Each structure stands twice: as C-alpha cells, then as structure tokens.
Amino acid sequence: MDLVNIIYKYVNRFINSEKLLELLNNIDRKAFTDTENKEIDELIKNLKEIVNSVPNEIDDIEKRRMANLEKIIASIEKTLKNNKLDEQEQKKLQECYNSLLEDKKMIRDCGKRFKSIFSLLTNSETYINYCRSMNDEQLLNFITQYISVPMPPMINQEAFNDLVNVAINEDKREALWRLAANYNRHNKDLSLIEDYFIEKRDAYYLTELISVADEALDKDRLIEKIGETHDLNFFQELDQKDDYLKDYFSEEQMQKMNEMIRKEEENETI
Secondary structure (H helix, E strand, O other): HHHHHHHHHHHOOOOOOHHHHHHHHOOOOHOOHHHHHHHHHHHHHHHHHHHOOOOOOOOOHHHHHHHHHHHHHHHHHHHHHHOOOOOHHHHHHHHHHHHHHHHHOOOOOOOHHHHHHHHHHHEEEHHHHHHHHOHHHHHHHOOOOOOOOOOOOOOOOOHHHHHHHHHHHHHOOOHHHHHHHHHHOOOOOOOHHHHHHOOOOHHHHHHHHHHHHHHHOOOHHHHHHHHHHOOOHHHHHOOOOOHHHHHOHHHHHHHHHHHHHHHHHHHOOO
C-alpha cells in the first residue's frame, strides 16, 4: 500500500516531484516482488527524465485548488474564532487548521509536468493492481486519510454508499464527514450521511457537513428532517451555531429554524 499512498499524494498535489522521488527511492523494496521492483526502478528513471525536461508552470487546476483551500481555511478559522466548541473539538479543528496552513505553503507540480508524471504513475501496472485489491474498509480508510482531495478514487453512487455504510456501522463520524468533503463536487448523493448525523443528533458534524457540502445539500429538506426529530436539545445545539450557519442558509431558512425552536419550546411548557 505504500506505493498507492505515495502516488495518491502526488496525484492530489500533496507532494511535488522532488518529494515523490525521495519517497520512491526510500520505499521498502522487501514488500514487492522482483517484477514489481523492476517497474518501480523504471518509474524512477522515467520520472527523473520528465523532471529534467518538462518545465513546471502553474495551471487552472492549481488555482482552483488554492481557492478551495482558502475557502476551507477561512471556514475553519471562523469556527475557531466563534469559540463555541468544547475542548476536544477545538483541539481537533486546530490541528486540521494548522495542517492546511502548511499545505498552502507547498509548491506543486503543474501544467505539462504534472500531466506527464500523472500519466506515468497511474498507468503503472503495480499501482493499478494494488488499488484493485482494496476492500471497502481499506478504501474508506484510504480516502478519509485526507479531508479533501481534488481527485478521489473514481467510484459510483453504489460504491460510495457502501463506504458510507461501513463508516456508519463503526460509527466513524469523522470518516463520514471526510467522505462528504472528498466527493461533494463529484455528483454524489450525501443523504445517508446527512440522515445519520441527524439520527445521532450530532450538531457538530452536521454543521461541518453543511460547511463542506453546501451546494450538494437540499437545505429546505434538511430543515424538514431536523424538524421531524422534535428534539429541542438538538435544535438548541444547532441554534448555538447560528452565526456560522447564516453563511449557508437564507434568511428565510434561518427564520424557519428559529420558528421550529419556538414551537418546540412552547410544546415543552404545555
């Protein structure tokens, strides 16, 4: 799996060609067969040729990646400043924030250089074989090691739902949120994740889901689902995140949620 992880990091621009060469040169060769080792040697040789002959020039993909990264950083920064998280949540989010800031500093391969290396790596027979050998749990853990990547593994809705169900069965809420973050721009239905966070009355992860998958969610239906719980404590926990949620809901939708709280409070006093 080391080879798959290394290539995945490069494909999603977490590392550049310099770091890629370093990792490939130091990979544990004992984990591979003689045939696989020969292919890795050939990969390294061809990679060096590309680095020495193809210039590195910024492209639109990198510009979009940086814009998305800036959006995530700003969203997390706002949550941290609101100071409405408990100590454990604050620590976890701060670690994530620090990691993203470091990620922002790195110079990526772009343009023709990236395309050439991308093609070289993803057409590797050894890489393809190891990817195909992963079961659902391994694939879930593999994908959710990162909060969000521009090119997660290509899977259909059925396979996505299988991964969601693996995470639900083990109550891996962080993994569910990261699945949504990775696939929210890949035409995936996230309702299973949405429903689970509502079922668990998890205001924290539901809010995080809204922040990373804003455009993929049916907000009006989401409000209806929340209302159907008739859980005042859950409503109030969400209300505490009011300043944050206003960025993702219309004024009318916010009023509807406030009205749900008011009605449920009245029912409590009857």
